[in-house]
Amino acid sequence: MLNSWAGIIFLAFLGSIMTTTMALLRRYCLNSKEKDLSTYPYLIHYNAYATLSFLAIYLGTWGFAWPNLLAGFSRAVALSITANLLIQLFNAKAATLAKGEVTLTAPLQAMTPGLITGMGLLFAEWPNRFGVAGVTCFAVASYLAGWNKKPLRWYSYFIPLQKLFLALNWKDLPEDERSATKAVWFSFGSAAFGTFGLLGDALYTRRGIDMQGLILGALLLTATLCVSYLIWYIIQPDSSRKVWAELCTGFRKKYFWAIVIVGLAWVLHVILIWPLFNHAFISYIGT
Numbered sequence: 712m713l714n715s716w717a718g719i720i721f722l723a724f725l726g727s728i729m730t731t732t733m734a735l736l737r738r739y740c741l742n743s744k745e746k747d748l749s750t751y752p753y754l755i756h757y758n759a760y761a762t763l764s765f766l767a768i769y770l771g772t773w774g775f776a777w778p779n780l781l782a783g784f785s786r787a788v789a790l791s792i793t794a795n796l797l798i799q800l801f802n803a804k805a806a807t808l809a810k811g812e813v814t815l816t817a818p819l820q821a822m823t824p825g826l827i828t829g830m831g832l833l834f835a836e837w838p839n840r841f842g843v844a845g846v847t848c849f850a851v852a853s854y855l856a857g858w859n860k861k862p863l864r865w866y867s868y869f870i871p872l873q874k875l876f877l878a879l880n881w882k883d884l885p886e887d888e889r890s891a892t893k894a895v896w897f898s899f900g901s902a903a904f905g906t907f908g909l910l911g912d913a914l915y916t917r918r919g920i921d922m923q924g925l926i927l928g929a930l931l932l933t934a935t936l937c938v939s940y941l942i943w944y945i946i947q948p949d950s951s952r953k954v955w956a957e958l959c960t961g962f963r964k965k966y967f968w969a970i971v972i973v974g975l976a977w978v979l980h981v982i983l984i985w986p987l988f989n990h991a992f993i994s995y996i997g998t
Contacts, residue, residue, distance in 0.1 A: 713990050722983050723996065729980035734802075736969045736976075741803060748966055750803040751944035758799075758937035760974030765930040768978075769923075778923040784915055788928050791911030792935045794904045799936065801904070805897035826906040828994040836992040849998045909997040913988040922986065929981045 713719060740753055828838065828846050838846065915928040987996045 713986065719987050719991055719996075723987060726980040726984035729976040729983065732976045733973050733980075736973050737803060740966050740969055740973075750800070751940050751948070753966075753970065754799055754803055754940045755937055755944065756970045757973040757977065758933045758940065760971050761933040761977045762930060762937055764975060764978045765926055765933060769926050769930055772926075773923050776923075778927055779920055780924055781918040781920060784918040784924065784928070787911050787914035787918055788931050789911075791908055791915060791928070792932055792939075794908035794911055795932060795936060796939055797904045798901050798908050800940075801897040801901040805894045805901070826902065827909050827997040830906050830910055830993075834993070836994060838992060838994055842992070842995065846994055846998050906997075909993060912985060913993045913996070916985045916988045925981075925985055929978075929985070933977070 713722075737753070740748055741750065828843070916925050919925045919928050984996065
């Protein structure tokens with residue numbers, strides 16, 4: 712299947728469904744009217760479930776055998792971990808905001824394809840004119856598709872970009888405008904660090920040689936994210952609740968299965984998409 716573009720596109724399409732599922736459930740968990748689940752417990756739980764899933768796959772398939780890895784594997788995993796710490800945090804923070812509507816956040820998150828294409832040039836991956844046209848079409852279409860209704864004026868499409876600059880007058884903004892500006896900045900940060908995250912993911916996939924190396928890298932990634940968020944949350948909780956009481960909120964029936972599905976969707980999107988980095992440019996798969 713990976714020997715043809717049809718197979719690559721099909722697997723990327725399935726992986727994209729997983730990321731969409733994650734985004735919808737993230738909004739459900741973090742933007743409920745009750746506001747009874749905050750950012751860090753959500754991130755801790757779903758990364759824990761993803762880690763357990765990767766661990767079960769690794770031990771069930773290869774046992775305790777260590778894979779053959781190329782030089783630079785650990786550095787690539789470190790790059791991915793650093794970027795994903797901020798990507799997931801920014802996405803979750805944007806979802807908690809009352810003004811974090813998809814219309815504001817999705818267009819800016821759609822900037823990743825353009826950014827990753829530029830970064831891919833550092834690795835001598837030069838898309839031809841058809842590749843550049845394709846990436847551009849996807850990026851522009853994703854930006855436009857982020858609007859749940861057509862703006863009244865053509866220049867309204869630039870509102871998310873305009874709101875990036877509102878932070879310069881932060882103290883003068885009303886509360887609603889502050890919320891919207893925060894959501895825009897979190898989304899832009901997600902897109903920017905998403906560029907480095909994709910680079911790290913692609914590099915550790917290629918240096919891991921096969922699925923064993925890939926699963927090991929993904930296991931290290933989610934395990935480190937889980938522990939990092941846990942330490943971060945204990946030191947500086949993002950709510951006024953008692954730390955351990957809220958941390959257990961993720962086990963409540965209301966959110967348990969939603970967060971489990973998010974963790975499994977993360978695992979499936981890695982298994983479906985990451986191997987494609989060995990068969991196509993980073994910018995194409997990232998797009």
